Amino acid sequence: MRIGQGFDVHAFGPGDHVVLGGVRIAHSQGVIAHSDGDVVIHALCDALLGALALGDIGQHFPPSDERWRGADSRVFLRHCMALLAQQGYRLGNADVTVIGERPKVLPHAPAIRQVLAADMACEPGAVSIKATTTEKLGFTGRGEGIAAMAVVLVEKAG
């Protein structure tokens, strides 16, 4: 059994939606990112890579690589899951916290869990999505950006 943790931040910028856990959520702003800027999936990828001691998302999908411009981050998650299987592990469970004042995440948590469970080949019950404000403190509190942290437990397959 191994454990991994991940953290990601993106600044808000022009736009009308954010993507969280593969779900498009209408918002008064978008995020500034090379890919779709999905902090939930980026944190999850770093947690999976961390559990395997295989570096971080930027090493696997460099921001300098034009292939990843505007990319759907689900591609990154499925790649990390393939690496997990190659190393002889499967997901035990994942726990994610989104940090920000807005958008409100809780109404979208069931949809996010469905998407992530599909990509992580597990039951939605193995994927937890939580959210918190920072009581208007700090960069998330000022509405400058959004963050997510993730923890995963992985276990030997078979």
Ligand SMILES: Nc1ccn([C@@H]2O[C@H](COP(=O)(O)O)[C@@H](O)[C@H]2O)c(=O)n1
């Ligand atoms: N972006 C967010 C932030 C919070 N929530 C939910 O609101 C509840 C209250 O948040 P506190 O920071 O005051 O604890 C919390 O239980 C979250 O589920 C949200 O949906 N989206």
Ligand SMILES: C[C@@]1(CO)OP(=O)(O)OP(=O)(O)OC[C@H]1O
């Ligand atoms: C996802 C990648 C893809 O190029 O770029 P960004 O969308 O900017 O996101 P970040 O969380 O900074 O992770 C680095 C990159 O791997």
